[in-house]
Amino acid sequence: xxxxxxxxxxxxxxxxxxxxxxxYPPGEAPRTITLVHDVSLTLEKGKVLGLIGESGAGKxxxxxxxxxxxxxxxRITGGEVILNGRDILKGGxxxxxxxxxxxxxxxAQSAAAAFNPxxxxxxxxxxxxxxxxxxxxxxxxxxxxALFKKLSLPNPETIGQRFPHQxxxxxxQRVMTAxxxxxxxxxxxxxxxxxxxxVTTQIDVLSAIKDAxxxxxxxxxxxxxxxxxxxxxxDEIMVLRHGRLVEWGGTRQIIKEPRQEYTNALVSxxxxxxxEQQPGTTPMLSVKNVTAAYGGxxxxxxxxxxxxxxxxxxxxxxxxxxxxxxxxxxxxxGLLPPEQGSVVFDGRxxxxxxxxxxxxxxxxxxxxxxxxxxAMNPRQTVGTIIGRPLEFxxxxxxxxxxxxxxxxxxxxxxxxxxIDRYPAExxxxxxxxxxxxxxxxxxxxxxxxxxxxxxxxxxxxHGILKLLLNLQQIEKVAYLFxxxxxxxxxSIADSIAVMYRGEVVRYGPKSKVLTPPFDAYTDLLLSSxxxxxxxxxxxxxxxxxxxxxxN
Amino acid sequence: MRAIRRIPLPxxxxxxxxxxxxxxxIFAPLIAPxxxxxxxxxxxxxxxxxxWLGTDNLGRDLLSRMxxxxxxxxxxxxxxxxxxFSLGAILGFSAAVFGGWYDTILSRLVDLLMxxxxxxxxxxxxxxxPSNLVTLILVMGILDSTRVYRxxxxxxxxxxxxxxxxxxxxxxxxxGWIIFREILPNALSPLVSELGLRFIYAVLFLSxxxxxxxxxxPPDADWGGMVKENKDGIVFGIPAALIPAAAIAALAISVNLxxxxxxxxxxxxxxxxx
Numbered sequence: 001x002x003x004x005x006x007x008x009x010x011x012x013x014x015x016x017x018x019x020x021x022x023x024y025p026p027g028e029a030p031r032t033i034t035l036v037h038d039v040s041l042t043l044e045k046g047k048v049l050g051l052i053g054e055s056g057a058g059k060x061x062x063x064x065x066x067x068x069x070x071x072x073x074x075r076i077t078g079g080e081v082i083l084n085g086r087d088i089l090k091g092g093x094x095x096x097x098x099x100x101x102x103x104x105x106x107x108a109q110s111a112a113a114a115f116n117p118x119x120x121x122x123x124x125x126x127x128x129x130x131x132x133x134x135x136x137x138x139x140x141x142x143x144x145x146a147l148f149k150k151l152s153l154p155n156p157e158t159i160g161q162r163f164p165h166q167x168x169x170x171x172x173q174r175v176m177t178a179x180x181x182x183x184x185x186x187x188x189x190x191x192x193x194x195x196x197x198x199v200t201t202q203i204d205v206l207s208a209i210k211d212a213x214x215x216x217x218x219x220x221x222x223x224x225x226x227x228x229x230x231x232x233x234x235d236e237i238m239v240l241r242h243g244r245l246v247e248w249g250g251t252r253q254i255i256k257e258p259r260q261e262y263t264n265a266l267v268s269x270x271x272x273x274x275x276e277q278q279p280g281t282t283p284m285l286s287v288k289n290v291t292a293a294y295g296g297x298x299x300x301x302x303x304x305x306x307x308x309x310x311x312x313x314x315x316x317x318x319x320x321x322x323x324x325x326x327x328x329x330x331x332x333x334g335l336l337p338p339e340q341g342s343v344v345f346d347g348r349x350x351x352x353x354x355x356x357x358x359x360x361x362x363x364x365x366x367x368x369x370x371x372x373x374x375a376m377n378p379r380q381t382v383g384t385i386i387g388r389p390l391e392f393x394x395x396x397x398x399x400x401x402x403x404x405x406x407x408x409x410x411x412x413x414x415x416x417x418x419i420d421r422y423p424a425e426x427x428x429x430x431x432x433x434x435x436x437x438x439x440x441x442x443x444x445x446x447x448x449x450x451x452x453x454x455x456x457x458x459x460x461x462h463g464i465l466k467l468l469l470n471l472q473q474i475e476k477v478a479y480l481f482x483x484x485x486x487x488x489x490x491s492i493a494d495s496i497a498v499m500y501r502g503e504v505v506r507y508g509p510k511s512k513v514l515t516p517p518f519d520a521y522t523d524l525l526l527s528s529x530x531x532x533x534x535x536x537x538x539x540x541x542x543x544x545x546x547x548x549x550x551n
Numbered sequence: 552m553r554a555i556r557r558i559p560l561p562x563x564x565x566x567x568x569x570x571x572x573x574x575x576x577i578f579a580p581l582i583a584p585x586x587x588x589x590x591x592x593x594x595x596x597x598x599x600x601x602x603w604l605g606t607d608n609l610g611r612d613l614l615s616r617m618x619x620x621x622x623x624x625x626x627x628x629x630x631x632x633x634x635x636f637s638l639g640a641i642l643g644f645s646a647a648v649f650g651g652w653y654d655t656i657l658s659r660l661v662d663l664l665m666x667x668x669x670x671x672x673x674x675x676x677x678x679x680x681p682s683n684l685v686t687l688i689l690v691m692g693i694l695d696s697t698r699v700y701r702x703x704x705x706x707x708x709x710x711x712x713x714x715x716x717x718x719x720x721x722x723x724x725x726x727g728w729i730i731f732r733e734i735l736p737n738a739l740s741p742l743v744s745e746l747g748l749r750f751i752y753a754v755l756f757l758s759x760x761x762x763x764x765x766x767x768x769p770p771d772a773d774w775g776g777m778v779k780e781n782k783d784g785i786v787f788g789i790p791a792a793l794i795p796a797a798a799i800a801a802l803a804i805s806v807n808l809x810x811x812x813x814x815x816x817x818x819x820x821x822x823x824x825x
Contacts, residue, residue, distance in 0.1 A: 333721055354720065362723040375714040378820045379736035392722060424820035442722075 009085060011186055011219050012043040012066055018078030019061050019070065019243075035061050035074065036243040045186070046217040050234035050251070052227055052266070054457035055428075058243035059223045063189045066221060067104040068096045084186065101128035105180035109192040111172040115164040121175050122160025129183040140182060147178040150215060151208040170201035174208050181216055188213075190222045194229060198320035198484060199528040206232060206530075207541050225457060227266055228530035231255050232537040239263050255532050265459060267532065272465055272491035276510050279495060282347075283308035284478055285332070285446055290341035292331050301327045302338070303502045309446060312472065314479040316489040316510075318525065319499035325482045328499070329448045332480070333367060346445070363393045366439035370451035372431035376423045382409075382434055383419040389441040408437040411474070412467060429460035433467065440475060448480045453488060465492055486529045490514070498522050558812065565808025572802055576622040583615035588770040595781075595789045607791050608780050616777060617798060624773040624802075627688055628753040634692030635753075636746060639699025644730045644738070646700075647707035658704070661697045669694050670759060677765040687766065691756060695749060702745055706738045740818050747810025751803040758799060774799050 019036035036058045043049050051059040065076055068088045080087050088099055100106075105128070108114040115124060126140035135143065141160070148156035151174040164172060173193055180188045193209065194202040210233050213220055224230050230237055230251075237254040239246040239262065247260045258264045285308070292302040301324045309315045317325045330336040332343055334354035343350045345364065351357045369375035376385050386405045390396040396404060406416040412433040423431055432452060439447050449468070453461035469492055472479065483489060489496060489510075496513040498506040500521045506513055518526065527540050558566070575582060585591050589611060596606040604613040646654040664672070673690055680686045710716060716733050724733075758775020760766035767773045772780065774795035781792035 335717070335721070357723075359723050362721065365721075367718065367721055369714045369718070371714060375718055377715045377733055377737065380732075389722060392724065422820055438718075 010042040011045045011084060012041075012221075013082040014039065014041045014062070014066065014079065015082070016040055016079040017062065017065055017076070017081065019058070019065060019074055020077045021070075021074045034243065036065075038079065039240070039243070039245050040079075041238060041248070043187070043219050043221065045219055047236065048213060048220045048222055048234040050222045050224065050230035050237040051240060052224055052230050052237060053240035053246075054225060054459065056242070057240040059225075059240050060191055061243075062240070063191055063221050063223045064106075066187060066189060067100050067106065069100070098132070101185075102132040102134065102183050103185055104187045104189065105183065105185040107173075107176050107180050107188060107190045107193050110196055111176040111193075112164065112169060114176065115172065117164050119163075120160065121162055121164060121167070125160065125175065125179040125182055128179070132183060134183060143184075144178060144182050147181050147212070148175070150212055151175075151178055152204075153178075168201075170197055170205050173197065173205050177205075177209055177212060181212060181218065184216070184218075186219060188218055188220045190220055190224075192224050195224065195226070199486070199530075200320055200524055202229070202530075203528045203537070203540060207537055209233065210537065226530065227255065227458075228532045228536075231532055231534060232530065239266065252534060255534070272462070272469065274469060274492055277310075277313050277494045279308070279313070279509065280310040282310075284311045284346060285309045285480075286344045287328070287332065288342050288344060290328075290331055290338045290343065292327060292336055292338045294327075294336075301502050302331065304341070305499075305502075305504050306341075307497050307504065307507060309478050309480055310494075311445070312476045312478055313494040314472070314481055314492055316481040316483060316493035316496045317499060318483060318486060318489055318496060320484055320525075322501075323499040324502040325484075325499055326450055327502075329367070329450055329480065329482055332448065333365060359393065363389075363442045364445045365448070366442050366444040366446070367448045367450065368432075368435050368439050368452050371455055372428065372435050373423070375435050376431065376438075378423050380422075381419070382421050382423070382426075385423075385434060386437045386441050389438060393442050404441070408441055411440065411471065412437045427460075428456055429463060432456065432464055436464075436467065436471070440471065440477070443475075444477060446478045446480060448482070450482045451484070452481075454483065454485060461488075468492065486526060498525065561808050562812035562815075565805040565812065568801060568805035569809050572621055572625065572805070575618050576625045579618045579622045583612075583618045585612040585615040587611075587616060587619040589615075595784050595787075595791060604794055605789075605791060607777070608784065613791055613794060616772065617774070617795065620772055620774045620777055620795065621798070623767055623771055624754060624757065624775075624799075627684065627691070627757050627767070627773065628750055630688045631691035631695065631753045631757075632746065632750045634688065635695035635699050635749065636742070638692065639696035640703040640735075640738075640742060641730070642696070643700040643703030643705075644707045644734055645726065646704050647711050648726055648729055648734070654704075657700070661700050664694070664697045665701075669756070673756070673760060674763065674765060677760065682765065682768055684767075687757075687760070691753060691760075695753060695756075699742075699745065699749065703738060703742060706741050707734050710734050710737050740814060743810055743814050743817065747807040750806055754799060754802060 016038045017036055017040065018034065018038055020032050020034050022030050022032050024030045039062060041049065051063060053059050061071070061074060064071055065081055066083065068081065070076055076089060081089050083099070083103060088095065091099070122141060122144060125144045126137065129135050129140040130137060144160060145156050148159055153159050153171055153174055159167065159175070167175065177193070190209065194205050197205060206229065213233070222230055222234050234251055236249065237251050238248045239254065239260070241262055247254065247258065247263045254263060255267055258267050287305060287307050290302055290305045291300065293300045305328060307315060317328060319325050327336060331338050334350065334352065334357055337352035345361065350361055383402070383405055386408055387401050390401050390404055405419060409416050409418055414430060414433055423434070426434065453464050456464065465488065468479065471477065481493060493510045495509050496507070497504050498513065498521065506519055506522045513522070527543055530536065590609060591612050592602060592606045592610050594606065594608060594610050596602055598605045602612050602614065604617065607613050607616060642657055646657045673694060676690050677686065711734065716729060719729055719733050757766055757773055758778065761773050761776035762779040767776050777795040778792050784791050
């Protein structure tokens with residue numbers, strides 16, 4: 001990457017960065033905690049450095065420090081951040097203001113939340129350029145349109161006239177990238193730009209970002225927790241944990257020959273041994289030709305859906321957002337009565353409406369939610385949360401109930417010391433475990449798992465999946481597993497239903513669904529899952545183009 | 552003792568003052584140096600060793616009247632607030648949980664009640680109904696419950712769509728559990744802060760009603776009524792009307808300090824264990 005104006009030395013040089021924050025625990029004296037412990041990194045012009053780690057690893061905090069910014073009371077208390085040979089931490093407010101949006105730009109995780117909904121896209125895209133006076137409006141708009149074209153946005157000439165709510169999430173993320181590139185910065189910080197997107201959209205955004213980086217010779221910090229994604233775009237990868245550097249090396253070295261144990265765990269996290277079970281003779285739950293709609297029948301979200309679940313087995317329902325997977329769960333649980341069709345459980349037809357179902361039917365069907373945070377009442381202790389189903393369904397009281405709660409806590413690999421804790425005192429993985437225990441407490445025959453691992457870090461999610469499989473062995477419970485993550489599906493499903501726009505497009509035992517020949521949508525879905533392999537993105541895009549040309 | 556030392560100073564002040572008011576109200580006959588309606592001296596005597604706060608417009612001991620007044624004021628305000636909160640919160644929560652027609656009818660009824668200015672409504676109702684404590688408390692409580700209904704419905708509608716409420720519904724829980732065990736504990740913070748405010752409004756409303764002659768009937772008097780009795784003295788430079796007014800202000804501030812403290816203690820989602 002030899003550039004005409006290249007200076008000697010790296011573009012960005014962070015030395016011994018230390019970041020602290022003051023926390024105010026209720027009832028205790030405020031104390032200072034260190035979020036980032038003396039991390040150093042260098043970045044050459046035109047290179048991409050991937051920062052990866054679990055939540056709380058300090059990756060976003062480090063990324064933002066390159067623009068001298070500390071989020072929500074976070075302070076940079078030590079070290080130097082040298083950009084283009086200048087320590088930006090010493091420049092004062094004035095210096096930072098000149099730097100942000102001109103030398104360093106930022107692409108946020110949720111573009112939908114980061115755009116001002118009251119202004120047109122073009123005004124927001126050129127704002128920083130105009131503010132810094134690096135171009136006239138006409139020039140900036142011309143540049144923006146060129147960038148829209150490069151990022152393969154539809155109607156590049158006119159898309160700037162739209163408001164943020166008039167474009168899709170993936171497009172908005174690309175507009176945001178154009179916004180960052182518009183003022184021709186030296187460095188862009190990408191903060192999980194594709195995490196909130198579907199796999200099929202993610203691949204488009206990813207390749208657009210990669211092309212744009214290559215063509216504009218901008219350097220980038222790419223922050224994500226998905227190693228497979230970062231392997232596609234970056235030249236080097238830095239693995240972080242608890243605010244400390246774990247390993248730093250070339251992309252190939254990190255994913256092929258990780259030197260640290262933690263990196264190795266991240267790289268090899270996805271494999272879970274699971275023997276596929278053959279479907280039995282009589283299904284335990286069958287959904288028969290169900291059609292369901294929202295808004296008084298105007299918006300059909302499920303069209304003639306039929307699936308079967310066999311005792312003690314797992315059916316995975318896959319699809320992108322809006323495909324109707326969660327609606328299927330709502331229909332089965334009775335939250336959304338179907339317009340046509342029926343749900344048959346254990347040989348009897350379930351009442352359509354939740355209110356008409358007897359307690360016994362409700363007990364047999366339990367549900368685990370995506371966001372464990374909001375699925376538990378923050379004002380109830382773990383003991384109450386798990387104990388309530390015992391009390392409610394089995395009339396257990398006092399010591400008998402506490403004993404069973406302790407047993408359940410053991411089953412989810414948490415000690416009984418947790419019984420008096422409130423949800424706010426648990427980590428993300430522990431919360432999801434408590435939710436699992438709550439549903440198990442009812443001794444159900446079927447548990448509906450709605451994206452139970454997608455809000456969790458990969459290593460924690462791995463633990464949850466293993467736990468679910470173990471529990472299936474012990475309790476002989478069946479799962480309806482809703483997810484958009486095909487890696488999860490591969491590791492735990494017995495049969496798979498692929499949904500697209502409210503219809504089941506492919507359905508059968510796992511081995512059959514995942515063997516070619518595929519239909520067009522399943523192929524798109526499968527080929528869009530990032531693989532931990534350099535050059536996968538190009539191959540996938542190329543393969544897909546041929547595919548779509550063939551259709 | 553350590554627990555007391557950990558209470559911040561403003562809250563402690565509020566607690567002490569509120570406790571003083573409450574104690575005065577409860578033990579009024581024991582504390583008050585003279586009877587409530589007993590004429591003990593001249594009209595509007597200045598403060599003296601015999602009459603610490605002087606005498607009122609009829610020559611009654613002002614301190615004794617203040618103490619008896621605390622009793623009536625607190626009694627009515629506490630009961631009216633309790634009524635308005637239980638009524639407003641239960642109806643508001645159930646409207647949010649049941650929705651549909653139940654919600655629409657209740658909400659429109661509340662709108663109807665709120666569209667008439669509270670004071671005018673109170674005056675009309677009280678002048679028609681027999682004037683006694685029960686009607687007074689009922690009228691005040693019901694009129695105030697419209698405000699509480701609005702607030703609790705708004706809060707509960709947000710909580711009602713949370714996954715944990717859905718989980719409870721899926722479990723088959725009845726509305727009782729959902730309202731009192733799922734929604735109420737989470738709606739408590741805004742309700743407690745509103746409680747402090749509403750209690751003071753009740754005191755002020757009672758004072759206004761008494762001032763207009765429709766509240767507590769003589770010879771009993773709440774603090775607002777005492778302001779009315781002595782208001783003419785202000786022209787002659789006699790502070791008798793200002794003392795009950797100051798008592799109302801002090802009560803208002805101290806109750807809110809206590810409410811703030813309770814709020815601080817209960818907002819922690821970690822059970823206050825830090």
